[in-house]
Amino acid sequence: MSDNKANQTVKNLESAFAGESMANRRYLYFARQCRALGADDVAAVFEDTANQETAHAFGHLELLYPPEDLSVEKMLSLAIEGETHEYTTMYPEFRHTALEEKEHAAAAEMDEQIAESREHAERFSSLLDTAARRFAALTTVEKRHANRYQQALDGFSE
């Protein structure tokens, strides 16, 4: 995407990605309800359409996060950022509002989401730590190789 991270097209793609992603989950949910109601033919159309919505969402993602810009570490960092926002800011605020509005089922659901988002962030963080350690170990090995190579060269010139 263009360098202007905040331009309107980027914002539109973010909204379109959100909409397509929601359509995917909503249709899968509708499909499940249709099956429970015995409408298997309608359920099948919802499921098929849901798959197409996923393809639409991925199309937007490829523009928002071009594959050539993505390293494993970058993806883990983005995921940690999102999950952390959820459990530190978004869900606590939603929970507060739910309690104010006496929406107790919603507040309880928010509590579960806070716990789950924290678990997700921690799981991604431990992977990121492993990746960082692996990288650090690699650079040490490379440095050792470089030193040995230099010693060999020095040996030649003596």
Ligand SMILES: [Fe+2]
């Ligand atoms: Fe779509």
Ligand SMILES: [Fe+2]
């Ligand atoms: Fe999550």
